[in-house]
Amino acid sequence: MSNSTPAPDNWLARHRVELGIVAVVAFAMIVVFPLLHASGVVSDFTIRLWGKYLCYALLALSVNLLWGSTGLLSLGQALFFTLGGYMHGMYLMRMIGELGQYKKPIPDFLVFLGWDRLPAFWEPFDSFPFAMMMVLLLPGLVAYLFGFLAFRSRIKGVYFSILTQALTYAASIMFFRNNLLLGGNNGFTDFKFILGHDIQASGTQRGLYVAAAVTLLLVYLFCRWLGRTKFGLVQQAIRDGENRVLFSGYATAHYKLFVFVLAALIAAIGGALYVPLVGIINPGEMQAEKSLEAVVWVAVGGRGTLLGPILGAVSINFLKSWATRAYPDLWLIILGGLFILVVLFLPGGLVSLPARLKALGRKFTKPKAETASPETPASAPTKS
Amino acid sequence: MKYIQRLLLITLLPLGVIAPAAESARATIVQAILAPDAAQTRTLITSLTGNPDEVIPPLLEAWRTDQLFIYRHGETPVPVQLTGEKDADGARAALRVDSGEPLLDAAGQPLRLASSGLKAVDHTTSLRRAMKGVLDVFDIVSPDPNRRSKAIQSFGLAQDTTKLAILLERLPRETDPRVHRALREAVALIQLKDAKDEVKLAALAELKALHTLSSTDFLQRALKEAEEKKNEPVATAAKSAMYAVESHRSTVDFLGTLFRGFSLGSILLVAALGLAITFGLMRVINMAHGEMIAVGAYTTYLVQNIFGAGVTIPFFGFSLPIPGMGLTGSAYQWYFIAALPLSFLAAAIVGIGLERSVIQWLYRRPLESLLATWGVSLILQQVFRLMFGANNVQVSSPVYLSGNWTVNDVLLGWNRVFVIGFAILIVFGMWLVLSKTSLGLLIRASMQNRQMAACMGVRTERVNMLTFGLGSGLAGLAGAFLSQIGNVGPSLGQSYIIDSFMVVVVGGVGSIAGTIISAFGIGGIDQVLQQYLPYWAPGLAWVPGIGGFLQNLAQDAAVFGKILVLGGIILFLQWKPAGLFVTRSRSLDE
Numbered sequence: 001m002s003n004s005t006p007a008p009d010n011w012l013a014r015h016r017v018e019l020g021i022v023a024v025v026a027f028a029m030i031v032v033f034p035l036l037h038a039s040g041v042v043s044d045f046t047i048r049l050w051g052k053y054l055c056y057a058l059l060a061l062s063v064n065l066l067w068g069s070t071g072l073l074s075l076g077q078a079l080f081f082t083l084g085g086y087m088h089g090m091y092l093m094r095m096i097g098e099l100g101q102y103k104k105p106i107p108d109f110l111v112f113l114g115w116d117r118l119p120a121f122w123e124p125f126d127s128f129p130f131a132m133m134m135v136l137l138l139p140g141l142v143a144y145l146f147g148f149l150a151f152r153s154r155i156k157g158v159y160f161s162i163l164t165q166a167l168t169y170a171a172s173i174m175f176f177r178n179n180l181l182l183g184g185n186n187g188f189t190d191f192k193f194i195l196g197h198d199i200q201a202s203g204t205q206r207g208l209y210v211a212a213a214v215t216l217l218l219v220y221l222f223c224r225w226l227g228r229t230k231f232g233l234v235q236q237a238i239r240d241g242e243n244r245v246l247f248s249g250y251a252t253a254h255y256k257l258f259v260f261v262l263a264a265l266i267a268a269i270g271g272a273l274y275v276p277l278v279g280i281i282n283p284g285e286m287q288a289e290k291s292l293e294a295v296v297w298v299a300v301g302g303r304g305t306l307l308g309p310i311l312g313a314v315s316i317n318f319l320k321s322w323a324t325r326a327y328p329d330l331w332l333i334i335l336g337g338l339f340i341l342v343v344l345f346l347p348g349g350l351v352s353l354p355a356r357l358k359a360l361g362r363k364f365t366k367p368k369a370e371t372a373s374p375e376t377p378a379s380a381p382t383k384s
Numbered sequence: 385m386k387y388i389q390r391l392l393l394i395t396l397l398p399l400g401v402i403a404p405a406a407e408s409a410r411a412t413i414v415q416a417i418l419a420p421d422a423a424q425t426r427t428l429i430t431s432l433t434g435n436p437d438e439v440i441p442p443l444l445e446a447w448r449t450d451q452l453f454i455y456r457h458g459e460t461p462v463p464v465q466l467t468g469e470k471d472a473d474g475a476r477a478a479l480r481v482d483s484g485e486p487l488l489d490a491a492g493q494p495l496r497l498a499s500s501g502l503k504a505v506d507h508t509t510s511l512r513r514a515m516k517g518v519l520d521v522f523d524i525v526s527p528d529p530n531r532r533s534k535a536i537q538s539f540g541l542a543q544d545t546t547k548l549a550i551l552l553e554r555l556p557r558e559t560d561p562r563v564h565r566a567l568r569e570a571v572a573l574i575q576l577k578d579a580k581d582e583v584k585l586a587a588l589a590e591l592k593a594l595h596t597l598s599s600t601d602f603l604q605r606a607l608k609e610a611e612e613k614k615n616e617p618v619a620t621a622a623k624s625a626m627y628a629v630e631s632h633r634s635t636v637d638f639l640g641t642l643f644r645g646f647s648l649g650s651i652l653l654v655a656a657l658g659l660a661i662t663f664g665l666m667r668v669i670n671m672a673h674g675e676m677i678a679v680g681a682y683t684t685y686l687v688q689n690i691f692g693a694g695v696t697i698p699f700f701g702f703s704l705p706i707p708g709m710g711l712t713g714s715a716y717q718w719y720f721i722a723a724l725p726l727s728f729l730a731a732a733i734v735g736i737g738l739e740r741s742v743i744q745w746l747y748r749r750p751l752e753s754l755l756a757t758w759g760v761s762l763i764l765q766q767v768f769r770l771m772f773g774a775n776n777v778q779v780s781s782p783v784y785l786s787g788n789w790t791v792n793d794v795l796l797g798w799n800r801v802f803v804i805g806f807a808i809l810i811v812f813g814m815w816l817v818l819s820k821t822s823l824g825l826l827i828r829a830s831m832q833n834r835q836m837a838a839c840m841g842v843r844t845e846r847v848n849m850l851t852f853g854l855g856s857g858l859a860g861l862a863g864a865f866l867s868q869i870g871n872v873g874p875s876l877g878q879s880y881i882i883d884s885f886m887v888v889v890v891g892g893v894g895s896i897a898g899t900i901i902s903a904f905g906i907g908g909i910d911q912v913l914q915q916y917l918p919y920w921a922p923g924l925a926w927v928p929g930i931g932g933f934l935q936n937l938a939q940d941a942a943v944f945g946k947i948l949v950l951g952g953i954i955l956f957l958q959w960k961p962a963g964l965f966v967t968r969s970r971s972l973d974e
Contacts, residue, residue, distance in 0.1 A: 073751050149954055153961040158669050158750045162885045163954060169882045170950040179940050288882070292758050299755060332766035339759030343752050344745055 058270030071239030084268025091131030143264030187282025302349025540570025649907025674877020680863025731860020892963030913945030
């Protein structure tokens with residue numbers, strides 16, 4: 001992991017290219033794209049679609065924080081994403097007011113279930129600040145409890161993955177039930193207002209898109225910063241040889257718990273931004289395969305890097321939007337095949353492609369001039 | 385004959401008529417048809433009550449539907465029944481009522497008669513009522529015990545007082561213990577309606593002794609009535625009878641739960657055994673394990689169709705017609721037996737293909753093998769969807785797997801009993817393979833220390849391939865069985881994969897015994913929770929704030945129980961992080 005060692009003097013130099021790209025793309029996404037939308041060049045549909053991709057990119061960053069940086073493959077990130085979405089969705093459901101099908105002051109599905117007043121736990125969600133607090137609090141709490149139990153008993157590796165998947169599974173079968181009073185398998189939809197603005201209006205959608213883009217940039221910068229701190233180094237050390245870190249006197253369980261909760265919060269924020277943009281949230285979003293899909297984005301983009309997951313999330317979802325329309329039957333085969341190919345032949349993901357190509361090019365152009373420089377892909381975690 | 389006469393005495397006494405002794409059912413019916421007045425006809429028909437002769441129902445039915453006629457040839461009138469298709473003249477075949485033989489003319493040829501030329505045997509409302517009375521109790525004397533007990537139960541449940549006498553008469557004569565019990569219950573239920581307290585009390589005592597589940601409603605009604613009338617002794621007796629029934633019911637529920645727990649445990653075990661090999665012994669996380677199960681289930685589906693009418697499989701624009709053998713009856717029923725080895729083979733072949741193409745490169749990278757096999761799982765699911773459609777396919781159960789066994793009110797489904805037996809069988813088979821064959825020896829050697837085994841000349845690559853094939857084949861075998869219990873669809877595997885992993889993790893990776901114990905443990909706990917959660921739900925009300933909410937949720941016993949089991953597993957791993965049985969290793973990172 002030579003490129004991760006802290007060397008503040010040349011850190012900026014080594015990341016000049018990446019930071020340059022980020023600056024340009026961020027400017028394009030946060031300023032240019034919304035301006036184009038405001039002037040009518042970009043349609044509402046497109047800006048909503050890209051907003052969705054950016055929310056998925058947040059989810060991918062959270063997966064990467066766990067898997068890429070700490071070596072914890074969580075198959076439950078979609079759960080936290082959805083939980084965040086549900087918390088925001090509850091606020092949005094309250095904002096429908098009496099405009100639902102039944103013209104009642106409570107959400108339609110509650111009327112349908114025979115309720116005539118609001119269940120107590122729904123009431124505080126009339127307040128936007130409370131809902132935003134819950135977006136962080138509930139997923140954070142679930143992550144803390146699960147992480148505490150899992151890391152305390154030193155569950156790691158594939159066991160951790162399987163258990164997170166079981167957690168997601170348990171939650172999804174619960175959310176599918178009407179008895180939970182969270183909309184059953186239809187979830188929440190038909191939102192009307194957010195903070196007093198019409199949620200369908202062009203301007204609101206643009207605002208939501210910008211919020212997602214800015215959040216993504218902030219989370220990217222935060223992860224960049226975290227990776228440079230001592231904490232980030234311990235994280236990587238845990239990934240590369242947990243026992244050595246443990247025997248050096250670090251309480252790895254605490255580090256892992258912190259990262260796990262942090263990743264859950266990032267995913268939850270992504271989910272909360274996702275719901276008003278897409279206009280629907282249902283338990284289908286937290287099924288096991290959604291979490292695995294997020295892992296595919298990270299793997300295809302390049303795990304252990306920061307641009308990779310974002311690139312993976314956006315490109316695969318872009319591909320999905322196209323393929324599910326052009327070849328609806330083949331999409332899953334394409335996705336599955338892509339996954340196998342990346343795991344087998346491109347462990348570094350898309351972002352390692354330039355370096356690999358360069359190395360390949362060197363090999364062909366100057367086969368004898370220099371000894372083959374060992375190519376170091378951005379992520380080559382080895383298990384000790 | 386004697387008891388019929390006594391019976392007649394009982395039933396006919398109110399009419400004050402002594403019926404003439406009848407030689408046979410046919411003769412009585414002929415007499416009744418030819419009787420000069422309606423009252424005598426009715427008496428004769430009523431005299432058939434309790435006669436078990438099988439000819440009575442069809443003859444009376446023919447009478448009621450105007451199929452009986454009187455044929456006059458010379459002086460003697462002959463009652464005949466016209467049956468069969470009408471020919472050009474409107475004539476039909478005629479059967480003599482007295483013998484059931486065709487009516488012959490002088491030359492000995494069967495006669496065909498048209499109904500227009502004959503006098504139909506008429507019937508009045510009261511006669512039809514008498515016939516119905518005969519037919520009602522006809523089943524009680526049927527030689528088939530199932531029919532008998534069914535008829536008896538229906539009288540009891542209807543509390544039909546008019547049938548009490550005939551039931552009482554049958555009571556000492558009934559030899560079949562099950563029918564005898566039904567008789568006692570029916571008599572007691574009818575007597576419950578009696579006005580006299582001592583009869584009621586006796587009936588309640590009898591119901592208490594019988595404690596049948598079907599008497600609950602009647603006991604409740606009797607209790608309510610007694611309480612309204614402030615009839616203390618009857619109310620007490622009804623309460624104690626109800627208590628006996630309730631305690632019997634809880635025993636039945638408990639045994640039923642136990643059985644379902646066992647059968648669910650067997651299902652989990654069957655589904656997880658393959659995983660216990662690929663994950664437990666080889667440490668390969670095969671997320672496509674569920675799809676191996678589905679391969680087995682679809683193979684069963686194909687074999688069923690090959691035995692039957694054949695099927696056409698569409699695949700990427702081509703369609704592959706698979707001819708069927710068109711078997712029917714018992715030959716067709718054998719399809720399931722044929723499907724067992726074939727589903728093992730099919731899944732094993734797919735598994736070996738998977739091992740050669742993907743997994744062999746990933747033995748040292750468990751997380752990557754998880755991801756790659758998940759990709760395989762997605763592809764296979766989509767392939768199933770393209771080949772067999774997105775909906776579930778129909779896999780019929782062979783006769784020897786459908787049906788139930790009822791032992792002391794506990795319902796035991798045949799297929800579930802079979803799955804339990806089957807689970808035992810393949811555990812035994814697997815133990816044989818692993819500990820008694822040379823392949824088993826090589827497998828154990830390679831799994832314990834791959835390098836050392838390779839140094840000793842074991843071809844570990846080949847052993848890996850075969851081991852993976854064995855694990856996948858077991859999954860396929862599981863699929864064949866699960867096709868008998870649940871739906872067969874593209875996402876069949878998904879519904880078992882998480883449970884299977886849980887079973888293996890709880891049991892302790894690498895331990896077959898642990899897998900067995902944890903499968904039965906998880907299955908049992910799940911069923912117990914499903915059964916008893918609704919009873920415990922009211923107890924959740926104390927939880928501050930979300931008490932009502934939890935109560936509401938606990939009503940969904942199946943789902944809430946499953947969530948509790950998963951939560952319980954996480955807590956269990958706090959206590960035993962490596963599962964029930966730990967395989968010891970000197971390596972730090974195992």
